Amino acid sequence: MARETFERQLQAMVDQVLVLGSMVEQAVLDSLDALKRRDLKAARRIFEGDYVINEKRYAIESGCVTLIATQQPMARDVRFLAAILEIITELERIADYAKGICKITQIISEEAIDPVLIDELQQMSNLALDMLRRALDAFVAGDADTAREIPKEDSKVDKLYNQIYRNLMEQMTKDISTVDRANHIMWAAHNLERMGDRVTNICERIVYVATGEMRELDTT
Amino acid sequence: MTEEQRRVPLSIPLDIAQKNVDPLVSPDNKIEFRDYSFYYRKFKALGNISMQIPTNQITAIIGPSGCGKSTLLRSINRMNDLVPNVHTEGDIFLNGENIIGQGVDVVDVRRRVGMVFQRPNPFPKSIYDNVAYGPRLYGFNRHDGLDEIVYNALKQAALWDEVKDKLHQSAMALSGGQQQRLCISRALAVEPEVVLMDEPASALDPVATLKIEELMQTLKETYTIIIVTHNMQQAARVSDRTAFMMIDDPERRTGILVEYGSTAQIFTNPKNKQTEDYVTGRFG
Amino acid sequence: MTSNTHVWLGTSTRQLIQYRTGRRRRKFTNTLMIAFTALFTLLALGVLFWIITYVVIKGLQYLNLDFIIHLPRPLGITGGGVLNAIEGTIILTLLASLFAVIPGILAAYYAAYNPNTPLGVAVRFGTDVLSGVPSIIIGMFCYALIVKYQGHYSALAGSVALAIIMLPTIIRTTEEMIKLVPHTLREGSLALGSPEWKTAISVSLPAASQGIITGILLGIARASGETAPLLFTALGNDNYDMGRIIRAGIANHQGVFVILGNIVTQPVDSLPLTLWKYAQQPYPERINQAWAAALVLMILVLSLNIFTRISVQIRANRLQGK
Numbered sequence: 001m002a003r004e005t006f007e008r009q010l011q012a013m014v015d016q017v018l019v020l021g022s023m024v025e026q027a028v029l030d031s032l033d034a035l036k037r038r039d040l041k042a043a044r045r046i047f048e049g050d051y052v053i054n055e056k057r058y059a060i061e062s063g064c065v066t067l068i069a070t071q072q073p074m075a076r077d078v079r080f081l082a083a084i085l086e087i088i089t090e091l092e093r094i095a096d097y098a099k100g101i102c103k104i105t106q107i108i109s110e111e112a113i114d115p116v117l118i119d120e121l122q123q124m125s126n127l128a129l130d131m132l133r134r135a136l137d138a139f140v141a142g143d144a145d146t147a148r149e150i151p152k153e154d155s156k157v158d159k160l161y162n163q164i165y166r167n168l169m170e171q172m173t174k175d176i177s178t179v180d181r182a183n184h185i186m187w188a189a190h191n192l193e194r195m196g197d198r199v200t201n202i203c204e205r206i207v208y209v210a211t212g213e214m215r216e217l218d219t220t
Numbered sequence: 221m222t223e224e225q226r227r228v229p230l231s232i233p234l235d236i237a238q239k240n241v242d243p244l245v246s247p248d249n250k251i252e253f254r255d256y257s258f259y260y261r262k263f264k265a266l267g268n269i270s271m272q273i274p275t276n277q278i279t280a281i282i283g284p285s286g287c288g289k290s291t292l293l294r295s296i297n298r299m300n301d302l303v304p305n306v307h308t309e310g311d312i313f314l315n316g317e318n319i320i321g322q323g324v325d326v327v328d329v330r331r332r333v334g335m336v337f338q339r340p341n342p343f344p345k346s347i348y349d350n351v352a353y354g355p356r357l358y359g360f361n362r363h364d365g366l367d368e369i370v371y372n373a374l375k376q377a378a379l380w381d382e383v384k385d386k387l388h389q390s391a392m393a394l395s396g397g398q399q400q401r402l403c404i405s406r407a408l409a410v411e412p413e414v415v416l417m418d419e420p421a422s423a424l425d426p427v428a429t430l431k432i433e434e435l436m437q438t439l440k441e442t443y444t445i446i447i448v449t450h451n452m453q454q455a456a457r458v459s460d461r462t463a464f465m466m467i468d469d470p471e472r473r474t475g476i477l478v479e480y481g482s483t484a485q486i487f488t489n490p491k492n493k494q495t496e497d498y499v500t501g502r503f504g
Numbered sequence: 505m506t507s508n509t510h511v512w513l514g515t516s517t518r519q520l521i522q523y524r525t526g527r528r529r530r531k532f533t534n535t536l537m538i539a540f541t542a543l544f545t546l547l548a549l550g551v552l553f554w555i556i557t558y559v560v561i562k563g564l565q566y567l568n569l570d571f572i573i574h575l576p577r578p579l580g581i582t583g584g585g586v587l588n589a590i591e592g593t594i595i596l597t598l599l600a601s602l603f604a605v606i607p608g609i610l611a612a613y614y615a616a617y618n619p620n621t622p623l624g625v626a627v628r629f630g631t632d633v634l635s636g637v638p639s640i641i642i643g644m645f646c647y648a649l650i651v652k653y654q655g656h657y658s659a660l661a662g663s664v665a666l667a668i669i670m671l672p673t674i675i676r677t678t679e680e681m682i683k684l685v686p687h688t689l690r691e692g693s694l695a696l697g698s699p700e701w702k703t704a705i706s707v708s709l710p711a712a713s714q715g716i717i718t719g720i721l722l723g724i725a726r727a728s729g730e731t732a733p734l735l736f737t738a739l740g741n742d743n744y745d746m747g748r749i750i751r752a753g754i755a756n757h758q759g760v761f762v763i764l765g766n767i768v769t770q771p772v773d774s775l776p777l778t779l780w781k782y783a784q785q786p787y788p789e790r791i792n793q794a795w796a797a798a799l800v801l802m803i804l805v806l807s808l809n810i811f812t813r814i815s816v817q818i819r820a821n822r823l824q825g826k
Contacts, residue, residue, distance in 0.1 A: 003430065003434070004434055004437070005434065005437050006457075062488075065488055066484040066487075066488055069456065069484075069487040069488045070456035070457060070483060070484065070487050071456070071457055072453050072456070072457070297695060299691065299694070299695060302691070302694065327697045327698075327699060328697065330694065330695055330696065330697040331696070331697035334695065334696070335695040337688060337691065337692065337695075339688060341686070341688040341689055341691070341692040342692075343689065343692070343693070343706075343707055343711075344689075344710070344711055345710075353693070353696060353698075353706070354696045354697070354698075357696065357697060357698050357702065358697075390822060403692070406692075406696070407695075407696070410696060410697065
């Protein structure tokens, strides 16, 4: 019977974070898809739908603050709630990156892009989303070991980013007229690379909840 | 009355601040105080309290010592009548009926509004006789299902499993936490509508306190609960709505209602500076 | 005077010596006081044991079965007893308790919860005054009130007198005991919707019962030893035998109330009264019987005391859950 109500409230928080996570996941997937298909309408829809994600994040934040104020959480519970506050911030930033990609889709609109590049962007996105999904699972399970392993995948994302960067630099030096377009694509790739970093931050928080230590996780 | 209108800076006279009291009593309000004041002889202990307490929720009353919280609570079941030389002004409504004034059956009010006290006060009788005391007052005996009533009451208070084998042993042999749960089940045995709790866990150890707090969450589905506590954290953990009371000034020492709202709001974003000072521990 | 409150750390040798001697003096004073207390306790207890022993020694040899189950016989004839006195004591004490206990408890309850009303003040003041009235005057009062009106001495009049004597003790003790009941108990009952009188009967009085019974016991002990008031009211009756009255009543087909009336409207004897009468007579036989009567009285009172104390303690233990 010990603190059943509080347990339920904590569980509700976890559920809300997962909801936010899936909203963010969907946004990233949709944004990459819109870029691939050059679907301007979809891009605009996702762009404007970002505010729902922000509202969700504020709701969870407000719930956490209320729980901290009213339930006097200690030890693991308070680390948990503090970690949620950070995790939702990271999730919201990832959603902002998706929003950025949508903006880029709108800017590039009809211009031609090398399909190899699109494919590489897609790969980056898949990797990053896979990291995110595994991180959220580790969060639910409180699994610090898995959380320590996930950031290592980030190196793959970084490698892809470097590849794209070199390709685009080559293109830009060959043909100056492509600089503008290349820049935007670079920015999209940068967003996806940053997503991987954000997931690393989330994993650091998961380790913090489980062990109480705050440490940067290696991505190598 | 909206939350905005409830804000009562102490510099504003109360009669102006509360001009917006909604005169209608909504069926969701189990208890309503309307401009209720309480006097010990000439001393005004409670000043013009107006608030509505919703059904099936836990409402906490907090505030520094001596601000009249217990007096307010005891007004609801007319226990203040036991004190000589008191008189009141204003009304209190229970389910829309006025329980202040002539012609009110006080005994019936006390059945409908049960009370649990600060220190557990079981009668020096057996556990069974303690719980059965109330129903027996109303003429129930074993033929009328007294055993069933006792069982239900003990079950609701989460005490049945611990005492089912020793129902006829003395209640004084129980631990403090068990005694308090016995007092709760004694109050529940007469099927009240409201349960008043005057600092119910202040005499108990932390584990027993936790059990009582969890118990309240279950009970609020059936009863309306009002709890007075000087332990702010307990009020925060347990209640749905919180009322903050204070003395209006050091000379007159009348207790007034400073702020009343949802617990989440009172503890994360109180509207009134006095409330904020109290809740953050900077005063009181 | 040495200042024994000095902390021992880092004090000079001189202060050390002062501290040590202070301690020795304190120990001495302590032992002395304990010795005094023990001495006076032994003194008081010693008197009690001396009385008991003396009465036993003097009376036991004359105590036999005849003594208890027979009426007095004329001098020179063996086998006489004090049955009349024993029965008389029992009847008088029983009736007196009946008359004194219920009004006493009710008055005490009222005074305990309404101490500042005129009636409450009157009860307390009156009780104090009454307890100081000499018992012989109470006897005279009952004589004037009952004996003169009825035209004869009776157990009834004697019981009334004894009841008046018991009343202050009962009221005072009961009032104190009721005030000792925690008010939370009473509040708990009232909060359940119990009216005041039910609360009194079900909660307040049972909670105070141990003390109330003690008070009644003290009253009985006092009343059963009174002689003076009985001189004017019960007088004494060498032929009092309840068994015979009851048998006669049954034989004559008399109703229950008539038989009871027969029992209480006769003059009765009591053990102290008999003791007093016999002790004054010059015959050694009577004096021996007086000692035996004293022994019987003492045994009665002591056993009543012990029995009630034990049963109250058992009840208290049960309530505590032991």
